Amino acid sequence: MSKIIVVTSGKGGVGKTTSTAALGAALALEGHKVAVVDFDVGLRNLDLIMGAERRVVFDLINVAQGDAKLHQALIRDKRLPNLSLLAASQTRDKDALTEEGVERVIDELRGRFDWVICDSPAGIERGATLAMRFADVAVVVANPEISSVRDSDRIIGLLDAKTFRAEKGDRMEKHLLLTRYDPGRVARGEMLSVEDVLEILSIPLLGIVPDNEEVLRASNVGSPIVLHNAACAAGRAYIDAAKRLCGANVPMSIPSDQKSLLRKLFGRRAA
């Protein structure tokens, strides 16, 4: 039974594309067949993060409009053969997407993959509503700051109103992925705490991804963070989040790169 996930946030720059790539790669590492789909038509980024920008020939618009076959447009990842990318068009705009076209592409993807992860554009307009339209599960990405949390709240409202599932009267499964979390700044009161965000949004927590330098490094080299450095704090957070998506019961923690006191004391054995 395949599942369609939309990664959405309302606000821009919170880490939707990074999270899409990381969750897609983490699920693929678990052995699932995964497709990641870029819905940010006109401002595509997912191909860069996935390191596939030089191999894009056909895109989502071409398939949605029937100008290309799905198998022609899917780009298979070089590192993980069970991970594929459907890129967005950079030259078109979001009006080129139609609901019928998107539905047809999603239906076809459903038949081929275990997980289809749709990277939503920022905002609440056509691109974002079409990305969430046929989703079964939503991963709402938020940073621990008020503007991001309020925008996420708005998106949750739309998920409960504008999606196909919600219109049928079914429950839309929603998870919160808290990214760019800095425990030090939370302790100093400069960021909202996990409890604050959960209290405002009142949806279950999928994971807490710490603010991590490795994330930028990974995107610069065109690699999902879990493939670039699975051992770093952010990589571990995404791997745990992907396990939770599959239904595994992984205890919630805030992964950290800081060495424990014991490790510091016994850093290295003398030669």
Next chain:
Amino acid sequence: MNTFLVSSEVAVTQATCRSIRFRGRSFEALALEPEAPLSAWIDRLDVYLANFPAFFACKPIVIDVSNLQLDRPGAAELVKNLTGRGIRIMGLAGADPAWSSEDLPPILPRARAATKANQTNVDRAGDAGGAANGLNASEQAAFLEIADALAIDGRPSPAEPSESPLRPNAVAPLVVNSPVRSGQTIQYLEGDVTIIGSVASGADVIAGGSIHIYGALRGRAFAGAEGEAQSRIFCRRLEAELLAVTGVYLTADEIGTNVRGQPVQAWLEQDNIRIARLD
């Protein structure tokens, strides 16, 4: 005859603040409901006016023509007839807004759905001393008599006793079982709104009656949106962007720090919003 809630008030504020205040407010007025055939109704009215000549003097009277198939000249004729009998008409209800002109009283945009409920309110007010309507005992008796006389022809008599003389609250409240998300608006002008969950920043809750929030209020709450001054706002935790009762409002800046984050209620008192902790 029944009470009628009208809105519109103009208040000129002190010279310190140069703006002019306009506010929708509700007042009680007597609504006369003429019935067809009009000539017979006016005859009946004349009989009672002969007995109580000053009954309508200096009272706020609204003419409700919604039960009459009147055209504009007909309405003007009726107004002239009533004015000639010493009835000063403050407004015309149930008339086509397009008729608005100099020779007709101001057309009131909409009557409240709950007129039937309010009907009994006035008629039974005699039991409560009649002071609620500003009528003395003899006027109240006359009022009831006129009401009985005018409401014949098989229509339900407005003098039917009601279960609860004060504000019968027959309207079901709206209960929302989920959090109200940013960007959403819950509007229920018919009565109270109860929300099991929080109201997010950027969400609006608009109620004709009171608003009860079993969660944090971070958005805006408008109670008594149709002028019901007894409406209140209750919440488990006050983080509101704005609180309003009958259009009188407080912004977040004006809400004291002593009540922020607390379980509170807010109500209207002498044109001001008062907020008090609930615990």
